[in-house]
Amino acid sequence: MRSTFKVLFYLERNKDKKQFAVPVMGRITVNGSIAQFSAKLSVPESLWEVSGGRAKGKSVEADRINRHLDNIRTQINKYYQAICDRESFVTAEKVKNAYLGFGDKYRLLLEAFEKFTSDLQKRVGIDRSCGIWKRYCRSINHLRSFMRKEYRVSDMPLAELEQSFIEQYHVYLKSDLGLQPTTVCGHLRCLKYVVKIAFNNGWMPRNPFALYQYTAPNPDRIFLTEEELLRMMTTPLRYKRQDYNCDMFLFSCFTGICYADMASLTYDQLEQDANGDWWISGNRQKTETKYVVKLLPYPLFLLDKYRGLAGKCYLFRMSSLDSIDDSLKHIARACGIDKQLSFHLARHTYATTICLSNGVSLETLSKMLGHKNITTTQIYAKVTYPMIAREVDMLKEKLADKFSGV
Incomplete structure (x- = not known):
């Protein structure tokens, strides 16, 4: 009215x-x-x-x-x-x-959001990744659509925000857009962070979202088994682009290096020790934490296979992440793998199938993955049946003499 x-x-x-x-x-x-x-x-x-x-x-x-x-x-x-x-x-x-x-x-919410996102874009490649910037861009679009639908306005003063706003936004993301719980949690975090910055800048008298909490349930992290890895390594693919994207994915499976860090890998990050073994080290774009990886035979084979393709500086010429993820769907079908593959799944595969299943400690794995806290590494660490069998067999050997008479 x-x-x-x-x-x-x-x-x-x-x-x-x-x-x-x-x-x-x-x-x-x-x-x-x-x-x-x-x-x-x-x-x-x-x-x-x-x-x-x-x-x-x-x-x-x-x-x-x-x-x-x-x-x-x-x-x-x-x-x-x-x-x-x-x-x-x-x-x-x-x-x-x-x-x-x-x-x-009367500072406005979307106005503050757009300013923060614009400032964030300037930090991409310095101390923030492009993925984080894109997430805030998507959040702005979702927020704008929500405000038009629920409040019939193009923007709203920060001073008028109430906790009911973020509660309704939560419902909108989950019900109207049908987003997954982890994605919903990410967009809510974006909104809460921008409002917190606005409050700290004195643009609003209070932070209405300070007490609002939502933690998405931890989904089961999928990974490739040894048999599935072998299938990807040996299955001939129809197109050269699929073959290249598959190799980039496999390189990550055997090193644990994420997409953003792989795309910026240079020959300067390759080092050879006194024993002739090759290492890759660097700082993660996401956290600025140092990671160190000793190269196994298969990633060394891939380095030789594509040496010089990306010029004298970079190791690989990576396609866009969306392009690789789309390609991995076709690759999975060709290899008979009934799993939703994404490039990030390679990191889970390295943590679980390559490292933990073969006796690498959680502390060592945390250093190789470049995690700040070992609790983050525990998210990747999945206990598989072979790991249980191996640990129980070791336990059985230790206890054999102690309880032999029972």
């Missing part, structure tokens, strides 16, 4: 003081709310028409006064319309503040 809006002018008379020229005041009324302001103008009382709220007559002075008042009215109408277009409700105080230039008090 459209709000009622009116602007009128009146004289601020002082009963205890005789005045030749009386100050003109303005009054804004919106849905019963009232805000008053000075028109920065004084008018002889004899020249004022109370019923019309303007100067009477056609004198030069009356014309000057009325043009000044009409200009104020036009500006206020403009600010009122702008607020109506972007916000869920309008008050007289908001319109007055906008006219007087106090609009900074």
